[in-house]
Amino acid sequence: MRPKTQSSLNIKLIILGFLLAFFLLLVLRTSFSSSPHEQNPNTPIPLSVHDQEEPSGALASSSNPTESPTTCPPSSSSTDDHHQSCTKIPPNLVDTLIHYVTTNITPQQTLREISVTSQVLLNKSPCKFLVFGLGRDSPMWSSLNFGGRTLFLEEDKSWIEQVKQQFPYLDSYHVEYDSKVHQANDLMNIGQEEEDCKEVVDPRSSKCQLALKGMPREIYETEWDLIMVDAPTGYHGDAPGRMTAIYTAGLMARNREVGETHVFVHDVDRTVEDRFSMAFLCEGYMRTQEGRIRHFTIPSHRSSLPSTPFCP
Template sequence: MKSNNNTKLILLHPYIQKQGGSNRLWLLAFVSFFTIAFLLTLIYTRETSPVKAITTTMAAGSASSSTYGSNAPLPTTVINTLLHYASRSNDSFHMSHAEIKPISDALRKCSSPCNFLVFGLTHETPLWKALNHNGRTVFIEENRYYAAYYEELHPEIDVFDVQYTTKMKEMRELIASTKEQIKNECRPVQNLLFSECKLGINDLPNHVYEVDWDVILIDGPRGDGPEGPGRMTPIFTSGVLARSKKASSAKTHIFVHDYYRNVERIYGDEFLCRENLVESNGMLAHFVVEKMDENSFQFCRNHTSNSSASSS
């Protein structure tokens, strides 16, 4: 009996081991299969994802560049729409369509990229930036706090603040002192960065004086009241910048807003010159000023008309 029992035990023992080994082999095979499958899936995903991302990015970039070319001008319909809504704003200080249109036309005819200098932050500031698409637009503002606020509100806008030292009640004295220094500090052709002329702006960043400005708009600073800074300095400065161009021989389009007022009209005639006035609708005057030789010492060819305008 012992031997039979032992025999049964001996026969059963190998059977149990065989069955257990088979199960473990199947389990090992099952786990190995899914491990390999997982690794293959992971490797395939990592290899194909960058390709898809690059392809998608290239396609998007190609579509973007083809739709909005780096040097493509704004379509006429877009420009007309901008002018339409800007001139119909509820803001009481906005420009009319008749005032905006000549400036827009000058920017459209300007060679690309166009250099546009604007004195004053106004209701139309975003419009000027948009109309000079792909060009350089720089704004000069008298209020440094408003300039900082505006630049924070619109990071795409380049604003520089300037401290005006002139007063409107001094406008005739300033013209007289400028004429006395016309062959020295107040020359028509010079680098204002190094000038001590009372009417010249000399504290802007250096690169502002190095740019050949194609279009200049004077719509600031304040021109109300005898203690206000007036626009004498921007008008004189614009005239010098236009006559002192370095590389470009193209004429400079200078627009003076609120031309019906005494300061704007007298200083416009004195330093931008009546013979350069091509258009005026009362509110906006359009001057076209040519580059001059550095040895020139007069702003205007016709002194008679300017003298009568200054004394009026």
């Protein structure tokens, strides 16, 4: 997940372009959503976000992450002043734009790899986005999901503190892993042979050795729209590896009440990411692969027939 220092002007430009396009989309949405009420004074005005019921499964946050980016708070100021304040670029987006314009450190994913996830985000946001890994691309993902909930899971406490010093608005949790890359073959056999690993349940209740059980409660109790597995470290034998992260991402996707979850796995050029994503996210659910990233769309199994197979 952590990037290497590089001077890739193209990646910088595409990130900047994505963020600017996303902000322009927010402005246009705000303009279109407000125009019907301006044209017809008899049209009922929607309740403010403070009067609406909070969506079920949403996580609490001081910045109200479930609030739509096109919804503006009540204001006693004039209509023109209020509209201007609603379309003003938020401070977090300003910080992100400045960061990527001025830094020589760019995300480790390539342009095309970033585009796979960003296209889904542009269609789904604001949404709930869970990312295994905290890195230099985290401000980008958080900004592209502006108004939604983006949460990062990181294995290294000191790295969390380092990133948070520069980007205090990023939400992250420390997560511990008890697996090792050199155990991957044994874990693969367990996952494929034991019936407990085919049972679709809350990971905390799973008897499968691959299920992560030590994460904060709200991770399990949220129905994530997107999950990206780009951590933990997996490039040497004693590293934690992504075996349990990949399996748990797939289990959470299947265990949601209804709908589907978009799951992305990075570094599929490596053996663990390749084999485990195909085995537990399932080749039949794969939508695309671009470079080292794979995109899976996994439907809810709880709303399906009991006989629905773990993989199609």
